[in-house]
Amino acid sequence: METLYSIAPLLSNKIMRLALDYSLKNVNPLAVDDEAFTPPDFLRRFEYTLYQGRLLDMIPIVNGISWQIFSPRIIKIIRTFCREDEVELLPLPVEENGPSRCLNGYSVLGVKRRVKCLDLDASEYRRNPEYISALYKCVIKESAVPADLNCFMIKEYPAFQVFRATLANSIMALRPTGFSFERIETS
Numbered sequence: 791m792e793t794l795y796s797i798a799p800l801l802s803n804k805i806m807r808l809a810l811d812y813s814l815k816n817v818n819p820l821a822v823d824d825e826a827f828t829p830p831d832f833l834r835r836f837e838y839t840l841y842q843g844r845l846l847d848m849i850p851i852v853n854g855i856s857w858q859i860f861s862p863r864i865i866k867i868i869r870t871f872c873r874e875d876e877v878e879l880l881p882l883p884v885e886e887n888g889p890s891r892c893l894n895g896y897s898v899l900g901v902k903r904r905v906k907c908l909d910l911d912a913s914e915y916r917r918n919p920e921y922i923s924a925l926y927k928c929v930i931k932e933s934a935v936p937a938d939l940n941c942f943m944i945k946e947y948p949a950f951q952v953f954r955a956t957l958a959n960s961i962m963a964l965r966p967t968g969f970s971f972e973r974i975e976t977s
Contacts, residue, residue, distance in 0.1 A: 793955040794930055795971035797848075797858060805844045805968065806892075807852045808859070811837040819855045822880065822900040823943060823951075833883050833898065840889050846968030849896060856949055862895035864961055871940045871957040876903050904945040905952075907934035909977045915947070922947045932976040 812819060817835040821828050841852065849859040860868070865879055878900035884890040907930045914927035925947045935942070940957040944950045953961075958971045 792932060792935075792976070793958075794932075794935070794974040794976060795953045795955065795958040796928065796974055797951060797953070797969050798972050799848060799850045799858075799969045800846065800967075801850060803843070805846055805850070807841040807843065807850050809839040809841070809852045810855055811839070819857070822857055822878075822898055823902075823948060824900075825902055825904060827878055827902070828880060828900060833880050838883075838890065840893075842889070845892055847964075847966040848968035849893065850968070858899040858951065859896055860899060861966075862897075863964060864966060865895070865897045865899075867960050867964070868899065868941070868957070871960065873938075876939060876941050877901055899941075899951075901941055901943045901951050903939055903942040904948060905935055905939065905942045906945040907931050908944050908946040910946070912975070912977050925950060927975075929975045929977050 810819065812835065817832070821832065847861040847864050851857050851859070859882065868877060868879065880898040880900060882890070882893050882896045882898065884894050909929040909931045912929035913925065915922045916924040928944070928950065930944070930952065940954045942952050944952060952974065953971065962971060
């Protein structure tokens, strides 16, 4: 049985964090993880506030946007294991002489593939009439996941990124900071 993982970010006031400001009239922040690829100027449509602290391999967003922002060394591993139709890596815009220059090479991970794989009988979730609004316990039907995908979103709850063990183990070998992987139950 293949092992699958999700990401659990480290949250602390002592680490570097970002806040984003935007207008929903101008940009949809969820487009990063949409199946369509984002426009080239997408990340420049946001205003960024950087909260100083210890720089880690994953930078959390403090105002509820579920982007995963990774360091160059994590991005290198993701590029090695994921095809271009699986993920989109969007470099963070940084000011050469500004406080954000320390984030040079950091990228937002956009996961483009959706897989209908949630075991609705074994998972625990809250459902609105049209969609799953919260996922408390995730169980994935392993047989529904294509063998060639290393990173994907659960179609039934597309705020949940999944990493195959080959990718997660390669990242874990680096002893990354700022996040951990949590094993996902499979059926």
